[in-house]
Amino acid sequence: MLVTLDGVRILTDPLLRRRIVHLRRVVPLDATAADAVDAVLISHAHYDHLDLPSLVRVGRAVPVIVPRGLGPLLRRRGFADVREVEIADEVPIKGVTVHATPASHEGNRWPRPNASALGYALYGSQRVFFAGDTGLFPELDGLVPNLDVALLPVWGWGPTLGRGLHLDPERAAEALTLLRPRIAIPIHWGTFSPFFVRDKSFLREPGEAFRRAAHEVAPEVDVRVLQPGESVTLDG
Numbered sequence: 001m002l003v004t005l006d007g008v009r010i011l012t013d014p015l016l017r018r019r020i021v022h023l024r025r026v027v028p029l030d031a032t033a034a035d036a037v038d039a040v041l042i043s044h045a046h047y048d049h050l051d052l053p054s055l056v057r058v059g060r061a062v063p064v065i066v067p068r069g070l071g072p073l074l075r076r077r078g079f080a081d082v083r084e085v086e087i088a089d090e091v092p093i094k095g096v097t098v099h100a101t102p103a104s105h106e107g108n109r110w111p112r113p114n115a116s117a118l119g120y121a122l123y124g125s126q127r128v129f130f131a132g133d134t135g136l137f138p139e140l141d142g143l144v145p146n147l148d149v150a151l152l153p154v155w156g157w158g159p160t161l162g163r164g165l166h167l168d169p170e171r172a173a174e175a176l177t178l179l180r181p182r183i184a185i186p187i188h189w190g191t192f193s194p195f196f197v198r199d200k201s202f203l204r205e206p207g208e209a210f211r212r213a214a215h216e217v218a219p220e221v222d223v224r225v226l227q228p229g230e231s232v233t234l235d236g
């Protein structure tokens with residue numbers, strides 16, 4: 001996701017390539033997606049979230065906020081402004097405060113350094129929560145007070161969610177009952193597919209499945225389902 005808050009452009013877990021190992025991008029990439037970015041948030045070390053060639057495309061001078069332990073990996077690759085954070089740490093980015101939050105996900109990926117998975121809350125004139133990859137956990141309850149927008153993962157990159165802790169549409173809807181945002185946007189779906197999988201229904205269904213589940217358990221939340229490449233402007 002590219003979040004523009006109070007004029008500050010923050011990119012989350014960018015994966016800007018057409019292919020990575022067995023995954024193929026199935027929607028076009030906006031050629032301007034990485035332009036004039038003020039900071040990049042990295043939630044954890046898995047290769048579909050921390051993609052070094054994509055970070056090079058954004059620019060080695062752009063601040064990159066990463067879980068503590070991943071800094072040396074990026075500095076060895078020439079990134080000049082790497083800021084390592086732990087839960088509750090805060091980093092100011094041009095008037096927007098980035099606050100590191102917990103996540104329930106196995107963030108390690110050998111041979112990369114061990115580092116916890118994180119989410120991030122962005123505090124400005126509005127409050128935006130980027131959950132990274134996570135399962136449900138009790139601390140989501142009121143994690144970001146007065147939350148305006150929750151960006152919640154609802155799927156993975158294949159017909160199943162794979163190993164580890166993830167949110168599916170139903171569990172992501174349950175997370176809304178804990179986070180209590182004004183608006184929710186499902187993310188982490190519909191963009192990449194293994195080249196060998198023929199049934200592509202998993203690319204189309206998770207967003208609307210999340211909308212339906214949210215309507216059942218958190219009808220007060222305004223769900224905005226964006227197709228990959230789409231954007232939405234939110235008023236105050």
